[in-house]
Amino acid sequence: MSSILVFDFGTKSIGVAVGQMVTGTASPLDAIAAKQGIPNWQAVSALIDEWQPDALLVGLPLNMDGTEQDITNRSRKFANRLHNLSRKTVHQFDERLSTVEAKSRLFELGGVKKLGKGKVDSVSACLIFESWFAEQ
Numbered sequence: 001m002s003s004i005l006v007f008d009f010g011t012k013s014i015g016v017a018v019g020q021m022v023t024g025t026a027s028p029l030d031a032i033a034a035k036q037g038i039p040n041w042q043a044v045s046a047l048i049d050e051w052q053p054d055a056l057l058v059g060l061p062l063n064m065d066g067t068e069q070d071i072t073n074r075s076r077k078f079a080n081r082l083h084n085l086s087r088k089t090v091h092q093f094d095e096r097l098s099t100v101e102a103k104s105r106l107f108e109l110g111g112v113k114k115l116g117k118g119k120v121d122s123v124s125a126c127l128i129f130e131s132w133f134a135e136q
Contacts, residue, residue, distance in 0.1 A: 005053040007082070008095065008125040009061070009075040011037040015121025018051055019129035026129035028122035037074050041085065048086050056082050059095030059128040093132040095124070 006026060008015030014034050019026035029047070032039045048056075058079040061071045076092070083090045 003051065003053045004055050004057050004091075004129060005047060005051055006057045006059075006125040006129045007078070008059045008121050008128060009037070009071070009078045010034065010121060011071070011074070013121045014039050014078075015123070015125040016047060017122055017125035017129055018053070019057065019126075019133065021054075021133070024130065024133045026126035028126050031121045037071075037078070039078075041081075044082070045085060048088075053088065055089040055091060056086060057091045057093060057129060057132055058082065059124070060092040061095055091132065093128055093135075095128050095131075 002021050004019040004021065006017040006019050008017075012034055014032045016029040016031060017026040018029060032043050032047075034040075056079075058075060061069065061075055063069055079090045079092055082088075
């Protein structure tokens with residue numbers, strides 16, 4: 001396995017990153033707009049075709065105590081649809097605090113101007129990959 005396409009599921013924006021298994025690092029891609037959690041599936045398919053990842057990774061949003069919330073189930077449904085679309089293995093990984101950490105990193109890099117929603121979501125996807133990779 002050499003590359004993984006990573007998604008930070010959200011109801012308005014889905015962050016995307018490509019992770020490299022050789023280096024354990026990820027690079028943010030443009031976020032995909034979503035309407036009530038439904039992405040433009042053609043855009044998702046185009047990303048999969050363009051990057052040809054070996055597998056996919058979706059962040060699993062949990063409460064701080066590890067319990068599930070409404071968006072947890074929606075994220076699982078998104079992961080299932082990704083599998084059906086791509087026929088690739090889809091991993092899910094706990095994403096608690098990834099958005100907070102992403103905002104902190106972007107703020108350090110350039111202040112408030114760097115905190116656009118799509119950028120935060122895609123940097124969150126990078127952090128999800130890095131955390132997942134560290135546990136492999």
